[in-house]
Structures are given as structure tokens and as C-alpha cells.
Amino acid sequence: MTQQMDLIAMNVLGNFINGRSVNSTSDRKGTIFNPATGEAIKAVSLSSAEEAAEVVEAAANAFPAWSQTSPLKRARVLFRFKELIERNMEALATLISIEHGKTLPDAMGEMTRGLEVVEFACGIPHLQKGEQSMNVGTGVDSWSMMTPLGVCAGIVPFNFPAMVPMWMFPVALACGNTFVLKPSEKVPSTALRMAELLKEAGLPDGVFNIVNGDKEVVDVLLTHDKVEAISFVGSTPVAEYIYNTGCANGKRVQALGGAKNHMVIMPDADMDEAADALLGAAYGAAGERCMAISVAVPVGEETAEKLIAKLKPRLEALKVGPGISEQANDMGPLISKEHREKVVGYINKGVEEGARLVIDGRALEVEGHEQGYFVGGSLFDHVTPEMTVYKEEIFGPVLSVCRVGTFKDAVELINSHEYGNGTALFTRDGKAAREFAQHIQVGMVGINVPVPVPMAFHSFGGWKRSLFGPLHMHGPDGVRFYTRMKMVTSRWNEHDSSQSVFTMPTMK
Numbered sequence: 369m370t371q372q373m374d375l376i377a378m379n380v381l382g383n384f385i386n387g388r389s390v391n392s393t394s395d396r397k398g399t400i401f402n403p404a405t406g407e408a409i410k411a412v413s414l415s416s417a418e419e420a421a422e423v424v425e426a427a428a429n430a431f432p433a434w435s436q437t438s439p440l441k442r443a444r445v446l447f448r449f450k451e452l453i454e455r456n457m458e459a460l461a462t463l464i465s466i467e468h469g470k471t472l473p474d475a476m477g478e479m480t481r482g483l484e485v486v487e488f489a490c491g492i493p494h495l496q497k498g499e500q501s502m503n504v505g506t507g508v509d510s511w512s513m514m515t516p517l518g519v520c521a522g523i524v525p526f527n528f529p530a531m532v533p534m535w536m537f538p539v540a541l542a543c544g545n546t547f548v549l550k551p552s553e554k555v556p557s558t559a560l561r562m563a564e565l566l567k568e569a570g571l572p573d574g575v576f577n578i579v580n581g582d583k584e585v586v587d588v589l590l591t592h593d594k595v596e597a598i599s600f601v602g603s604t605p606v607a608e609y610i611y612n613t614g615c616a617n618g619k620r621v622q623a624l625g626g627a628k629n630h631m632v633i634m635p636d637a638d639m640d641e642a643a644d645a646l647l648g649a650a651y652g653a654a655g656e657r658c659m660a661i662s663v664a665v666p667v668g669e670e671t672a673e674k675l676i677a678k679l680k681p682r683l684e685a686l687k688v689g690p691g692i693s694e695q696a697n698d699m700g701p702l703i704s705k706e707h708r709e710k711v712v713g714y715i716n717k718g719v720e721e722g723a724r725l726v727i728d729g730r731a732l733e734v735e736g737h738e739q740g741y742f743v744g745g746s747l748f749d750h751v752t753p754e755m756t757v758y759k760e761e762i763f764g765p766v767l768s769v770c771r772v773g774t775f776k777d778a779v780e781l782i783n784s785h786e787y788g789n790g791t792a793l794f795t796r797d798g799k800a801a802r803e804f805a806q807h808i809q810v811g812m813v814g815i816n817v818p819v820p821v822p823m824a825f826h827s828f829g830g831w832k833r834s835l836f837g838p839l840h841m842h843g844p845d846g847v848r849f850y851t852r853m854k855m856v857t858s859r860w861n862e863h864d865s866s867q868s869v870f871t872m873p874t875m876k
């Protein structure tokens with residue numbers, strides 16, 4: 369224990385302001401654990417409201433020069449940042465794996481998906497050009513400018529320590545904004561390292577800043593008059609709070625929330641393909657993904673029986689262990705002791721409410737990692753829409769099979785759920801696929817694709833209570849979110865300026 373305390377004392381993470389790491393003066397701290405061992409490995413300062421306000425001021429001071437920098441020069445910084453990320457990819461992925469627990473290859477995958485947004489942002493000068501019309505009236509021309517907003521803030525969850533921040537800041541910076549990032553207090557190291565790499569890439573001081581902390585810091589970002597826009601990703605209750613508070617304080621807000629993603633398996637689907645896809649989509653990253661499939665919906669009893677028969681042996685062979693290991697594990701531990709207890713609590717609740725627990729991961733112990741926060745892959749059958757395990761987001765390695773009679777029942781089931789982040793359909797029937805894509809009330813839809821996360825040049829976002837606000841992340845919506853349009857109408861011909869016009873101006 370003393371050794372742990374010494375270690376924490378040596379590794380207290382602070383903030384990144386004006387291009388350098390700064391210790392926080394706050395005496396409130398959060399402990400960072402290695403979820404695979406249960407050991408405390410570092411601490412992070414939970415900054416005060418005053419410190420948060422200082423960070424916003426730093427970003428506000430950097431805005432005039434950065435917003436006036438040529439878009440090409442801004443993009444060049446991101447080009448260099450891209451190269452630095454590539455060079456440091458494995459080290460960054462290792463940091464993710466140690467603090468989050470996901471496997472190293474999965475963390476590398478996360479880095480790659482984040483990097484793709486940086487690559488997209490390198491081309492943003494093309495998307496920020498605006499539009500022009502000549503001669504809208506005699507001697508009158510009109511054009512639009514996509515101008516940056518000012519200071520933008522990002523508040524992010526624990527489950528993607530690099531990728532989710534990278535959905536936000538590369539786009540915001542390329543558009544000419546300055547940025548304040550509030551990482552998750554459970555996994556702050558990767559973001560701090562990325563801040564150093566941005567500086568190394570040539571980003572001017574103050575353009576990108578990090579403030580570590582909790583609600584106290586977030587509340588400053590939501591109310592400070594120099595913050596123009598808030599991007600949030602996290603759980604739905606917090607997303608709703610962020611959206612309502614940010615909007616009430618005049619900010620532009622996009623707040624992405626929780627999910628319950630269904631995968632429909634039609635009787636004509638290739639069952640091996642569907643079972644393999646489900647396994648990765650449900651249990652990858654121990655189910656701690658907002659696009660994880662947590663409900664399988666087989667259409668018809670025969671399909672359900674076949675699916676369970678295919679899933680069982682695959683799930684029994686799942687390799688669970690530390691994220692960094694000689695053995696290639698399929699999934700690692702959950703993020704914290706509390707979250708492990710919550711997930712086990714959901715499994716208990718499912719049993720109590722009458723679902724059939726086909727595979728029980730509650731008692732799993734990983735040799736040599738007995739204090740780690742592991743739960744084995746778990747499978748429920750005969751789950752009904754009234755059950756808690758169906759209604760609520762578990763965010764763990766628990767897949768519920770919810771049997772339905774027809775394709776129409778499957779669509780109705782999904783459309784009745786409060787969340788609408790992602791969904792998938794496995795079928796060989798083109799008509800069913802087309803109908804599904806058209807009528808499903810979900811933001812991201814996969815046809816024979818289990819985790820349909822859009823590429824960086826498209827936009828990411830759910831429907832219903834999975835997203836508050838009209839604009840999705842990155843891609844074209846990201847550019848719209850981080851810019852504000854200005855229309856200029858100018859006349860350069862000779863005209864009689866002595867005459868006032870009191871009617872609506874029309875074309876002459």
C-alpha cells in the first residue's frame with residue numbers, strides 16, 4: 369500500500385496550458401488504476417474552477433492569431449501531427465491499454481481510427497471554401513465564408529482515450545478554432561501525450577490545451593462566456609445535462625450519449641458469418657464500446673436455436689486476460705472495480721427477472737490477475753423488452769438474445785428502444801436490407817456489417833437519446849459544427865446613393 373502511495377505521489381498528472389505541462393494547484397485528486405491488476409498506478413489532479421477558467425483564457429488569447437493563420441498552414445501542422453502519431457502509435461496504444469485495459473491490437477485499431485480523422489482534417493481547407501454567386505443583382509456579388517467560432521471545448525469518456533478526442537480537435541483546429549479538452553479522469557495520459565505531439569508538430573502555444581478534472585471543470589466550460597461550442601461524448605444522463613446547460617448558456621452543443629445496439633439475424637443469413645460477427649461486436653473491448661452489439665435479434669425460433677448453438681462454443685473459447693500479454697487475448701478487463709460490480713449486478717438482475725443465462729462470466733478469474741476487473745463473456749437467451757438487461761445500457765461483455773417472430777417485429781422492437789446509436793442486419797435478402805436501411809430509427813446502420821462506424825470523411829452520430837443536438841461528429845457535419853457562416857453581399861457599380869429604399873431589396 370505504501371509503495372502504491374509513493375507511486376501515486378510520483379505520478380500526479382496536471383494540465384497542459386499554453387504549450388506546456390503545468391502542475392495543478394488543486395488538492396483534489398483522482399486515482400488511475402491498471403484494470404488488469406487492480407493496482408493504483410498514477411493520480412490525476414482534479415482542477416479547480418479557477419484553473420479551468422485560466423485554461424479557457426489561454427485558448428481565447430490564442431484564437432485571433434490562429435483563426436487568421438492560412439488554412440493551408442493550419443493543415444500543415446496536422447500533416448506533421450499525423451506523422452508524429454504514426455511514429456508514436458505503439459507507445460500511445462500501450463498507454464491506452466495500460467489505463468483502459470483493452471487489448472494492445474484493439475488500442476492500435478483505436479489509434480488508426482483516430483488518425484483517419486487527422487487525415488480528413490488535413491483536407492479541410494477544401495471544405496471551408498464557402499460559396500460564391502456573381503451578379504445576384506446588377507453589379508452585386510454574394511459569397512459565404514465558413515468562419516471559425518472561437519474557443520471550443522471537448523469533454524470525453526473513458527472508453528476511447530485517443531479516438532474520441534480525435535473526433536473533435538483535429539476538425540476544430542483545422543477550421544481555425546482553439547480548443548480545451550477535458551479527458552476522462554480514468555484515462556488521461558494519452559491525451560496529455562497527444563498535446564506534446566501537437567506542440568512538436570508546430571501548433572502555436574495556447575491553441576490546444578488540456579484541463580483535467582471532473583464536474584467542477586465541466587461546469588466552467590459550460591458557462592464561461594469565452595467558450596463558444598461544446599462537443600461531448602459520454603453517458604446519456606450527462607449528455608442531456610451538458611446539452612441543456614450548454615444551450616441555456618448560449619453555446620453550440622453536440623452531445624453524444626449511450627446506446628443499446630441490436631443486430632437482427634434473418635433466417636437466410638450465413639449463421640457462421642453472423643456468429644463470428646456477433647462475437648467480435650459484442651465482446652470486443654469487453655463490450656465497452658458505444659457501438660458494441662448488446663442485443664441479438666434472431667428472426668424465428670429455428671434461427672434462434674441455430675444462432676445459440678453457433679455462439680456457445682465460440683464464446684467458451686473466448687480468451688480473456690490482460691490487454692498486454694504474450695497470449696493474444698480477445699478481450700481485457702472492465703475499466704474499474706465499481707463498473708465490474710455494476711455489470712455483475714446486471715447479470716444478477718437478468719437471472720432474477722427470468723432471462724436464461726446460457727453462459728455465465730461472473731466467476732471468471734484470470735490466473736496471476738486475481739485483483740483485475742475481469743468479467744467473462746456472458747450470454748442471455750429469452751430476454752424480453754420489459755427486462756432491465758434489455759432496457760438499460762450495461763456497457764460490459766453481456767449479450768442478450770431477444771427472439772422475435774418476424775422481420776417487422778424486429779424493426780418495431782428496435783424502433784421502440786430509447787437509444788438509436790447503431791444497428792445491424794445480417795441477411796442475403798436485398799429487399800429486407802433495403803427496407804431495414806430505410807425504416808430503422810437509428811443513426812448508423814450496418815448491412816452484414818456488425819459495427820458500422822462511419823469513416824472519418826462521413827459523420828458519426830446516433831438518433832433519439834443517443835445524440836442531443838443536430839450535428840454529428842467529424843466529416844461534413846464536423847466542419848459545419850466548428851464553423852459559422854457569414855454571407856457577404858457587395859455592390860461595386862455606379863449607382864445613385866442619394867436614394868433610400870424602404871421596400872425589401874429585390875433583384876434589379
Ligand code: NAD
Binds near residue numbers: 528551552586602
Ligand atoms: P460519463 O458520462 O460518466 O463521463 C463522460 C465525461 O463526462 C467524463 O469526462 C466525465 O468526467 C464527465 N462527467 C461525468 N459526470 C459528469 C457530471 N455529472 N457533470 C459533468 N461532467 C460529468 O461516461 P463514461 O463512463 O466515461 O463513458 C461511457 C459512456 O459513454 C457510455 O454510456 C457510452 O455509451 C458512452 N459513449 C458514447 C459514444 C457515442 O458516440 N455515442 C462513444 C463513446 C462512449
